[in-house]
Each structure stands twice: as C-alpha cells, then as structure tokens.
Amino acid sequence: MVDLLNIVWFLLLASGIIVAALNGNIEVVSEAAISAAQGAVKICIDLVGIMALWLGIMKIAEKGGLIQALARLMKPLMLRLFPGIPPEHPALGAIILNLSANILGLGNAATPFGMRAMQEMQKLNTDSSEASTAMCTFLALNTSCITLIPATIIGVRVSLGSTNPTEIVGACIFATSIAMLMAVSLDYWFRTRSPWGGKG
Amino acid sequence: MLLSILTLISQWAIPFLLLAVPLYGMLKKVPVYESFVEGAEQGFYTAVKIIPFLVGMMVAISVFRASGAMDYLSRAVAPLTALIGAPSEILPLAVMRPLSGSAVLGMSTELMKIYGPDSHIGRLASVMQGTTDTTFFVLTVYFGSVGIKKYRYALLTGLTADISGFLASVYICNLLFR
Numbered sequence: 001m002v003d004l005l006n007i008v009w010f011l012l013l014a015s016g017i018i019v020a021a022l023n024g025n026i027e028v029v030s031e032a033a034i035s036a037a038q039g040a041v042k043i044c045i046d047l048v049g050i051m052a053l054w055l056g057i058m059k060i061a062e063k064g065g066l067i068q069a070l071a072r073l074m075k076p077l078m079l080r081l082f083p084g085i086p087p088e089h090p091a092l093g094a095i096i097l098n099l100s101a102n103i104l105g106l107g108n109a110a111t112p113f114g115m116r117a118m119q120e121m122q123k124l125n126t127d128s129s130e131a132s133t134a135m136c137t138f139l140a141l142n143t144s145c146i147t148l149i150p151a152t153i154i155g156v157r158v159s160l161g162s163t164n165p166t167e168i169v170g171a172c173i174f175a176t177s178i179a180m181l182m183a184v185s186l187d188y189w190f191r192t193r194s195p196w197g198g199k200g
Numbered sequence: 201m202l203l204s205i206l207t208l209i210s211q212w213a214i215p216f217l218l219l220a221v222p223l224y225g226m227l228k229k230v231p232v233y234e235s236f237v238e239g240a241e242q243g244f245y246t247a248v249k250i251i252p253f254l255v256g257m258m259v260a261i262s263v264f265r266a267s268g269a270m271d272y273l274s275r276a277v278a279p280l281t282a283l284i285g286a287p288s289e290i291l292p293l294a295v296m297r298p299l300s301g302s303a304v305l306g307m308s309t310e311l312m313k314i315y316g317p318d319s320h321i322g323r324l325a326s327v328m329q330g331t332t333d334t335t336f337f338v339l340t341v342y343f344g345s346v347g348i349k350k351y352r353y354a355l356l357t358g359l360t361a362d363i364s365g366f367l368a369s370v371y372i373c374n375l376l377f378r
Contacts, residue, residue, distance in 0.1 A: 005339075005351050012260040012269075020267035028266045036262030040254040044247050052243030059239025061221045064228035104213055115246050115345040122346040130350040131343060139342060139354050143333040144361040150330030151210045154203070156309050157326060162317035166202045171323075171372045172330035179332050179365030186360050190353040 047111070054112035058097065067093030081141070081184075084124065084134045091120030095138055102145040114142060133191045140187040144180040146173055246345050253344030257336060261299045270295060286370040287321050293328055294366045298335035298359060305329065324373045332365035 020029045061067050071078065071092040078085075078092050085091050094117035101110035117138060125132040150172050157165035191197045225232040264270055274292040281288045289311060296304050308325035315321040335358035343351060 004353075004355050008355065009256065009260050012264040016260075016263035016265075016267040016269045019269040019272060020263075023268055025267075029263055032262040032266035033259045036258040037255045039262075040258040041251055043258075044251045044254060047247040047250070048244050050243075051247050052240035055243045055246075056236035056238075056240035057217065057221050059235045060225040060230055060232050062239075063230040063235050064221075064225045066221070066224055105210065106213055109214070109217070111341065112243065112246075114342055116242075118342050118346045119246075122348075128346075129348060131348050131352045131354055135343075135348070136352055136354045136357065139339060140357045140361065142342070143335045143338050143358045144365065145333070147330060149206050149210055150326075151206075152305065153308070153326050153329040154206065156305070156312065156329075157317045157322075158203075160309075160312050160317045162322075164318070166206060168323055168326040168330060169202070169206075171327045171369070171376055174372045175327055175331040175365050175368035178368035179361045182364035183357055183361035186357045187353075190357060194353065196353045 050108050051112045051115070054109045055116060058094075058113065058116060061097075062090070062093070067097065070096050081137055082134050084132065085121070086124075089120065089124070091117055091124070091134070094120055095141075098138075099141060099145055102142065103148055105147045105149040105151050110142075114138075133197070136191065137184075137187050140183040141180070144176065144183040146176045146180060148173070249347065250341050250344040253340050257340040261336065265296075265300070265303065284367060284370055285374055286324065289315075289321055290324050290328070290370075293325060297328060297332060297366070298362045299337075301334040301337060304334075320373065320377060323377050324369060327369045327373055328366060331369050332362050335359060335362055 016032075017026075017029055020026050058067070067090065068088065071088065071090075074092070074096050075087060078095070079087060082092065082095070094113055098110050098113035098117050101107075101113055118135065121132055121134050121138065122128060124134070148169075150169065153168070154165050157168070222232045222236075225235065270292065274295050277295070278288050278291055281291050293304060293307050293311070296307060308329045311325045312319075312322040317323075317326065335355070339351060339354060339358060343349075343354075
C-alpha cells in the first residue's frame with residue numbers, strides 16, 4: 001500500500017504551487033519554501049539544548065531505577081496498549097514519561113522523552129524504515145493526549161483581558177478525551193482488522 | 201482560584217523535576233552529573249537527525265499556506281461548518297490545526313482580538329487550541345528521529361482524532377457557553 005504521507009506531502013506542495021501560479025503570485029512560493037527550510041533547521045538547533053537537558057535528567061532517573069518503577073506501576077494498562085513491547089522494556093518507561101509530560105503541558109520535556117521512546121521501540125522493530133505497531137499506538141496516544149494545563153492559550157486569554165481565562169479548561173479536557181478515545185479505538189481497529197495490521 | 205493553582209503547577213513542574221530526579225539519583229547512589237552528561241550527549245544527534253524530515257514537511261506546509269491554497273480549502277469546506285453548528289470564522293483554524301502549531305496560535309489570537317476572548321468564537325478558538333496536537337509536526341519529528349519514512353496508518357489515525365477533537369470542541373462549546 002502506498003504510504004498516505006507521500007500523497008499528502010505531494011498534494012500540499014503541488015496544490016500550493018498551482019494556486020500561486022493561477023493567482024499570479026508565484027513569487028511567494030520561493031520565499032515560503034526557503035524561509036520554511038531555514039526555519040526547520042532553526043527549530044532543530046533550538047531543540048538541541050532542550051533535548052540534552054531532558055535526556056540528561058532522564059538518564060539519572062533511569063540509572064536510579066525510577067523509569068523502570070514507573071513502567072511497573074502502569075504495567076496492566078501498558079501491556080494491553082502495547083502487546084508488542086515486552087514488559088519491563090525501557091520503551092514503556094519512556095512512553096509513560098512522554099505522556100505524563102504531555103498531560104502536565106510540559107511540551108519541552110515531552111519531546112525528548114518521546115524521541116527516547118521511539119528509539120527504544122525502533123530496537124524492537126522488524127523493518128527499520130517502516131513504523132512498528134507499537135509506534136503507531138504511541139503516536140495515536142501522543143497526538144491526542146489530554147493536557148490538564150493548556151498554559152499557552154490561558155496566557156493569551158489573560159493578555160487579551162478575558163474575565164474568566166480558565167473557563168475553557170473543562171471543555172478542552174472533554175474534547176481531547178473524545179479525540180483520544182477515537183484515536184485509541186481507530187488504532188486498535190487498524191492494527192487488528194485492517195490490511196495494514198499484522199506487523200510486529 | 202483555578203488560575204492561581206494552574207499557574208502554580210506550571211511554575212513548579214520543571215523546578216520540581218530538576219530537583220526531585222537528581223535527589224532521587226543521589227539517594228540511589230547514582231553518579232548524577234556523569235549520568236546527566238551521558239544522557240545529554242544523545243540530545244545533539246537526535247535533534248540533528250530530525251532536520252531533513254522537518255525541512256521537507258515545513259516547506260510543503262509553508263508553500264500550501266503562503267500560496268493561499270489553504271484559504272481555498274477552508275472556503276471549500278465552509279458549508280460543512282453550518283451543518284455542525286460552528287461559526288465559519290473558526291474553520292481555517294480547524295484546517296490548520298494538524299499542520300502548524302505556531303500558525304494556529306497566531307490565528308486563534310487574531311480571532312480573540314477581533315471578537316474578544318469571552319465571545320463564542322473566542323472560546324471555541326481557545327478550546328480548539330487546547331485540544332489535540334499538531335499531528336503532522338509530531339509525526340515528522342518523532343518518526344524522523346529514528347529515520348522512519350513509512351508511517352503506515354499513523355497519519356490517518358491522527359487526522360481522524362483531530363477531526364473528532366474539532367467536532368467535540370464545537371459540541372461542548374455550544375452546550376456550555378450558549
């Protein structure tokens with residue numbers, strides 16, 4: 001099956017260029033492309049420091065046995081969600097840390113923990129160029145994860161003079177729960193029933 | 201009250217982790233500084249490895265947005281918003297949500313400036329900002345960090361979750377704030 005991503009990537013690029021050409025402002029394409037390419041590198045360079053900080057802290061937690069303890073604590077749930085990962089595997093601890101950081105709204109810390117989880121899952125992957133089932137489940141959880149403190153948007157609301165900046169928190173939690181439920185069910189359906197399933 | 205609790209948690213979460221984890225390490229007789237450096241070393245390689253993936257994705261998204269193609273897409277699906285009971289001003293936000301976090305933050309801030317943070321549109325924009333994640337960015341960065349180019353069904357799952365999150369935001373805002 002052709003990977004959906006190739007089609008989406010091509011469509012984004014091609015439709016953008018065609019629309020720009022039809023509107024007679026083709027010059028925006030080169031500028032957008034070049035500044036986005038530079039922006040992407042800047043994001044990665046900014047990420048270096050944050051990654052180093054949190055992966056360093058995580059190493060301490062790992063050597064002390066904290067990550068493993070965390071994984072044991074959540075074992076019943078994790079084994080059901082990730083049947084492809086052996087219990088006590090370091091990937092489980094990293095996944096828990098990533099999701100906890102997401103829930104607390106610590107986006108900065110979530111990314112390094114998530115990368116670490118991906119690296120650990122990659123060690124178990126049978127085809128290293130293709131996503132494993134565990135990775136798909138992890139990313140389904142990650143992208144739809146509940147945030148208890150949507151700090152950025154609360155900040156914007158405060159700065160714009162909202163009379164009740166946090167009134168949206170409950171609604172956010174409700175909407176994300178629905179999204180998460182959908183993601184987990186759909187992921188389960190894909191890995192068990194669809195032609196994409198059946199990989200370790 | 202809730203705001204001050206939330207502010208307190210966000211202010212304390214990182215200092216707490218930076219104290220608690222090394223303290224735990226010390227108690228477990230872990231060489232904390234050496235372990236920190238050992239872990240931190242990986243940060244550089246991981247971040248650099250993401251670059252080609254992020255460049256590819258961000259260029260495509262940026263061209264799509266700057267050319268005005270995104271506006272056309274928003275307008276094309278606009279009749280659908282009336283169907284689900286959402287104001288049409290909110291639609292570009294929903295279309296952009298999975299693609300670019302910074303663009304969405306800019307757009308929702310703009311909407312709140314125009315209509316006010318406590319208007320229906322303002323609240324809906326806030327809820328959508330606080331719901332779901334930038335699916336494309338997350339998949340690009342996470343898969344990129346381990347060199348995976350074939351995503352299987354991960355993109356489809358993420359995008360369906362985004363749509364469900366959008367519909368749920370509209371539903372809950374109509375229920376609570378109207």
